[in-house]
Amino acid sequence: MRVPTALPILALVLIALPAAAPALDARAARGETIARTNCARCHAIGRIGASPLADAPPFRDLHRRYPVTDLAEALAEGITTGHPTMPEFRLDPDEAQALIAYLQSLER
Numbered sequence: 200m201r202v203p204t205a206l207p208i209l210a211l212v213l214i215a216l217p218a219a220a221p222a223l224d225a226r227a228a229r230g231e232t233i234a235r236t237n238c239a240r241c242h243a244i245g246r247i248g249a250s251p252l253a254d255a256p257p258f259r260d261l262h263r264r265y266p267v268t269d270l271a272e273a274l275a276e277g278i279t280t281g282h283p284t285m286p287e288f289r290l291d292p293d294e295a296q297a298l299i300a301y302l303q304s305l306e307r
């Protein structure tokens with residue numbers, strides 16, 4: 200019984216794996232749009248360039264301070280930095296995950 204049930208599952212995994220990568224990229228692309236719309240006027244959001252606001256850390260450097268996945272909660276609950284120049288942002292969990300996927304894409 201084991202082999203006949205395992206085979207279709209294995210086949211499904213093999214079909215699903217290549218499909219998973221573009222889905223991740225689509226999420227990161229959505230995250231980039233969120234970053235460009237909400238964050239780019241202060242933060243450098245790309246792979247190069249300085250932040251428009253000198254105090255705002257470039258997004259590509261955030262992962263050196265902490266794992267960017269740590270930001271999920273902060274982004275969903277309303278990120279405050281203890282710095283009055285950054286307005287409070289609240290993203291829905293989907294948007295937060297998209298933004299984090301984008302931040303992770305900058306680490307590669």
Ligand code: HEC
Binds near residue numbers: 233240241285298
């Ligand atoms: C009006 C300018 C401004 C905008 C817009 C802005 N930020 Fe910031 N952000 C700052 C500044 C200034 C700091 C540095 C704060 C500090 O050092 O205390 C900062 C810091 C941060 C940090 C680092 C916090 C830490 O403690 O390490 C994160 C993460 C961050 N911002 C995320 C975002 C995200 C995500 C957006 C868009 C949704 C955004 N910021 C939009 C100005 C801005």
